Amino acid sequence: AAQDLDIALISKGFQHQFWQAVRMGADQAAEEFGVNVTFEGPDSETQVDRQIDMLAAALARNPDAIGFAALDSQAATPLLRQAQEAGIPVVAFDSGVDSDIPIATAATNNLAAAALAADKMAELIGGSGKVALVVHDQTSRTGVERRDGFVNQIEAEYPDIEIVSIQYGAGDHLQSTEITKSILQANPDLAGIFGANEGSAIGVVNGARELGRDDVAIIGYDSGQAQMTAIREGLMAGAITQNPIGIGYETVRAAVAAINGEAVEEEIDTGFYWYDADNIDDEEIQAVLYE
Amino acid sequence: MSAAISNPSPAAALWATGAQKILAFAGLIFLVIGFSLASPNFMQTSNIISILQAASVNGVLAVAATLVIITGGIDLSVGALMTFCAVICGVLLTYMGLPLPIGVAGAILAGIASGLCSGTFVAKLKVPPFIATLGMMLILRGLSLVISGTRPIYFNDTPGFTEIATGSIVRNFLPFLPIPNGVLILFAVAGITAYILGRTILGRYAYALGSNEEALRLSGVNADRWKIGIYAMAGGICGIAGVLIASRLNSAQPALGMGYELDAIAAVVIGGTSLSGGRGTILGTLIGALIMAVLINGLRILSVAQEWQTVVTGSIIILAVYIDILRRQRAAAA
Amino acid sequence: MSAAISNPSPAAALWATGAQKILAFAGLIFLVIGFSLASPNFMQTSNIISILQAASVNGVLAVAATLVIITGGIDLSVGALMTFCAVICGVLLTYMGLPLPIGVAGAILAGIASGLCSGTFVAKLKVPPFIATLGMMLILRGLSLVISGTRPIYFNDTPGFTEIATGSIVRNFLPFLPIPNGVLILFAVAGITAYILGRTILGRYAYALGSNEEALRLSGVNADRWKIGIYAMAGGICGIAGVLIASRLNSAQPALGMGYELDAIAAVVIGGTSLSGGRGTILGTLIGALIMAVLINGLRILSVAQEWQTVVTGSIIILAVYIDILRRQRAAAA
Amino acid sequence: MTPLVSMRDIDKSFPGVHALKSVQFEVLPGEVHALMGENGAGKSTLMKILSGVYSKDAGVIELDGKSVNVTSPRQAQELGIGIIHQELSLMRDLNAAQNIFIGREPRSAGNFVIDEKRLNADTAKLFAAMHLKLDPKVQVESLTIAKQQMVEIAKALSHKSRVLIMDEPTAALNDAEINELFTIIRQLKAEGVGIVYISHKMDELKRIADRVTVMRDGEYVGTVPAADTPVEKIISMMVGRAISDEPPTIPDLKDAEVLLEVKNLNRGREVQDVSFSVKKGEILGFAGLMGAGRTEVARVIFGADSMQSGEIFVHGKKVSIKQPRDAVRAGIGYLSEDRKQFGLATGMDVAANIVMASVERFISPLGVLKNKEIRDTAREYIKQLTIRTPSERQETRFLSGGNQQKVVVAKWLLRDCDVLIFDEPTRGIDVGAKSEIYKLLNKLAEQGRAIIVISSELPEILRLSHRIAVMCEGRLTGILPGGDTPQEEIMRLATQRASATTTPANGRAA
Ligand SMILES: Nc1ncnc2c1ncn2[C@@H]1O[C@H](COP(=O)(O)OP(=O)(O)OP(=O)(O)O)[C@@H](O)[C@H]1O
Ligand SMILES: Nc1ncnc2c1ncn2[C@@H]1O[C@H](COP(=O)(O)OP(=O)(O)OP(=O)(O)O)[C@@H](O)[C@H]1O
Ligand SMILES: [Mg+2]
Ligand SMILES: [Mg+2]
8 A cells, every 4th residue: 555655855955975875764664564665856056946946747647646855945845835735745854845735855064063163173273274175066055054154154154254256057076176286286275175075076186185284174075985995095084974864765754654643843953063073984874884 | 054954833833832831840849749649638728828928038048049040150149148147137126116118128238248258259259159159158146146146026116017027918908818028029139030030131241151151251241240249139138048048937036047047048059040050941940849848848847756757858858859860851752 | 284283392381380370379479478477386397287187177078079069079078088987997997807918908898889879860861960970979878977876986996097097107207297197188089099190091081071071072082981990090099098087086986077078179169270161280180179278277377267267268269269250360371 | 795784674753752663774884974964854863873872673783794783882882883963062270182092091000000101192183183283181171162073073083983974064163163173074084984973064075075865854855966966956845845055135225213322342362452333223243253253242242241441332321231231121131152151041841931931921010921922932933943743841951952952032022122132043954944044043133123144154244244343363354345356355354364274274264
């Protein structure tokens, strides 16, 4: 019976490892609860309208529940209302939806997570010096929140740290590599760089390695094998990880509960963690990392 | 005149062109039937409307691209220009609080202005259209971010703005068929452009430019001016697309539109317009845009895994065009 | 045969072509001087090497695109094919644990196979190159995700793999000039391709195809077969680009490569190759790729805000091509 | 003697056109067999079937008495059938040598690398044998049509074919080059090569052909010996009626208004200090050898190329012409010598091309086209110029060469200019149509227009011109009276400086 339940997850991205980890968590839950889950997302976090089309197609399928990570909450509101009218429960994930329609939200607090990265950066460079950011996107919510979370924390707490450059590499590893190299070239005395998502972080590591700069403190975001290796090898000081598998899992779990008419927790904080060479092998951390 | 020339009866000729036109839809009909059989959820009013709506922005952009392609050029800036116009609209309505018609007019004028630039680069400075519009694409992409302050601009203060694309005038007359206005706008833009291409001097010169620009010039026509005019018209249509997408998202997203140019051009080419210029129709472009929208929607409805969706889309695009080529060959041989 | 044909002395002619060639670099030199004056950090060995390295992947892709464009076609699949070949390389080396040369050969063969497909679609099925390679782009993009299991594949088990692009043989001889191998590979690929274009039958027929395909056919040449051969060669070069990028990132990233096709084509066109086919040089393409790399690097070094970087890049691309057009007109008039 | 080639009952249809109806044709070894017929008679189509470009719908082709099936150009080449196509089919971006040996490049190093040295040397040899002074490495794009035609001929000769088809090889050549070509043809004849010769120039028949086959409307009319059949007979076989050919009656234009006056026109080497005037009702012929600069003068006057210095007066008023539009506004029309490149939008239909220069006349105030009027006008001109086309909606690229030319003529007739410049107006046009165009030009002059005719065919110049301007190497070397001016006088002015070919001009200029 439950096997016939159809849950459509519309995420913000697809190919990136973070989203694949979310998908993995969703698949785990799907297996556990015996439901069908589909997972889709646009090619980049700027494609708001493509995501709307995906949501519309998912609605046309008439699923039993929808999981949605909004690129832009407002743009999706009419369709979400349509879902509500059709009695399809909506679970928001990743970064929430500004609306009262979702019955639950499984998300990371990106602002707080990036602020933690800023604290760690300050600690690593001794509270003063120049730092730069390589961010994946200039307009998307995750990009903006991680940038602002980091920048605001630095500005508020560490007056001796100067942010000299913020550039955007679309999360493309190669582009982020080139960006990092030019930042280092332009600022030979740079003390640290923050890469705001997986692709950006790996690009930062690559760029520093290609220029032979092992004196720069690098902080990453999310996980993936490359970042984990970089942390173990000492190229990267550490990174913030969310709990993508948990996000995916919780989203599906909440959806199933809602379909079955059970009560669901409204705010499911999936949390974020700092990990570095010291704690990377801890069980608690390993549980939230993905290869 | 030689007796060898066969003169089929007018009725037969009419029938032949009719059949010809229907057959041009073959790929589309084939897809629709296929998906209808595969999933009961496909052939439903609400889904058909979703498809039309998904086709509307790409369709309008494709109409703009068709104009330029017919002159033998190419327009890579359509997506970026759409976004730029949406941002302009947002600035006028939300930041400056001007009334709605001014916002819409401003977006269209911005499109025309940008088209004038591209057209001038191409016609006067002789920069190849690919480069001129690639440059414009980058410039507009940057300017959209600059003007908007890299933030989406919301239209919450302009009531009725979302109605432009998502409201439905049709519903008032046919309650069971709530076709959104955005779709009507697509058909209106397509219809008007088809008329202009087929029946006016601008259209005539567009085809002549693509067919043999030098011959047109040597016929004493100010070819450059007309070419600029066509780019400007294409720009204006992108402005309409900008309003459409802004209205649909109730916001101007300054980073939107990357890669949209290829989708638009794909719709044009699937619709049978030649990239070397001189030939092409708006009807074909419309069909091309619909084929793409149906395909993607259908695969989603069938819950095909996303990585396979891409593979299937690519294959079907090639196949659709190949079938169209075969059909033409048959038609020419018959 | 009229006396109007002037016959300048060979020396003068040589000088004229020499000057001509140098002038083709004008845009590049202009940019380099400009940035050097603007920032002391620009003109440094390490940065020049960074620029060369940044140009290497795009440069190799642009060389592949040049081949196809000279035949009068266009190749939108170069970026996706690069990624696909990188993934194939990863599957062979990491998943199957085969030795390094087999992985590299496999990537190049995968590229050639894909080129054979595109070429067959274009030459045999008469699908327009734009559509055939757009379709291939989507197919390859999807297949890369499918084959890799939507995960990056790391080359940690293949020691020496990263050396392919990031190691430096030159350093052994010139310790102060650690030019990475990736840059050497770019120059090698460009040199060999230039030789093939200029001196072999394949090259001759590439130009002939772009110039007047029908005439080539009427001359009794199996135009289709040669065209397929050229697409295959372009595919093989994309395979090399795939190895290059995989080596540089020490991983095959299955989602990489979007938008790379436009960058590659832009480099080709900035380098003076005509999109209508029949003319173009690899040297020009190299310069085009370098202009783009210098421009972006320089703007970043100057810490120009990213949104303005895009605007400036767009303007300079248009300007560079416009200056090149003026230069040619002068040269033709003189 | 077994014929080298024998074609029987050949049938071919195109969409809407039955181009060949059970046609027969044969060539003997060592024979020059002329194939004649009006524009659109099917000559080119028949030869394209023989050379493997088109496939036949029905019929037999025999080579040396054995039935063969020619399916591709390559196979035709292997069978020893070579062809010079009517429409130039060179690769613009390659040089002359590369064009000539395309597909047969001499190779070195593993059969893949081209031996460019030998390629150029072989080409140079070929050119020398043709007495052609041309650099093998010259880009064909930079050559005039005439020189491109010579390259085509060189290419066909290099094949050493047993059957050589020449589809209007002389359409763009001057007398010296035609003589050179004929020498080559005689040489080939002596070697036993069979030659198919297509031309609209009647005088060439007597000089070179052994037999003549005439076609009309896709049908075989008959084959006659060239020597003892009067030209009139052949013409009447072609058109089904006789055509008269009277010299011009030169009107008295002493008091006529000067419509166009050109003073000290200069543009590089091609146009040096050219001054002349044309009166209302006058036909001024422009004679000269290939590359003399006549086309360039016309293009400069028309604004297609910019002038370096000079003045142009229309109706006595000085006009500034910067682009063709200015010229057309001033009442000047120009019919280009290269219709494909400059005259026609070949992808558009006949009606669109005819009204191309006058669209503004067929629009409502809002810019909407009056399609019915356009159609009627097009039909009128199709009838007037007997343009052979299934309808005014046929794309011009499907028309035969001569009919395409007529479409361009129609375009300028419709535009109704005061001054009309016709550059090689009858290139590739059959005798019937030619005499119609002559009549037309005369009528236009009588209506009070000023006409300039540029032609490389002296008989045409003599037949039409009221005055004859002669050019040589960019200079106007003299203006002669029309009527009975001897050809020698024209040729003397046309060759006042260095000749076009390596051998001295004497005896070849006749
Ligand atoms: N590819 C084609 N498609 C359609 N019609 C064609 C095609 N080629 C030739 N025709 C038609 O076939 C007929 C014969 O044309 P062809 O070119 O053989 O004439 P021609 O005798 O060579 O004339 P000309 O002296 O003008 O060159 C014409 O009516 C022409 O319009
Ligand atoms: N667009 C051009 N570019 C370069 N050279 C040109 C161009 N047009 C003409 N020429 C050259 O100018 C000279 C004059 O050519 P033009 O065509 O005016 O001569 P013509 O008398 O009309 O001869 P033809 O019989 O070849 O038409 C020739 O040497 C020709 O090569
Ligand atoms: Mg012919
Ligand atoms: Mg001429």
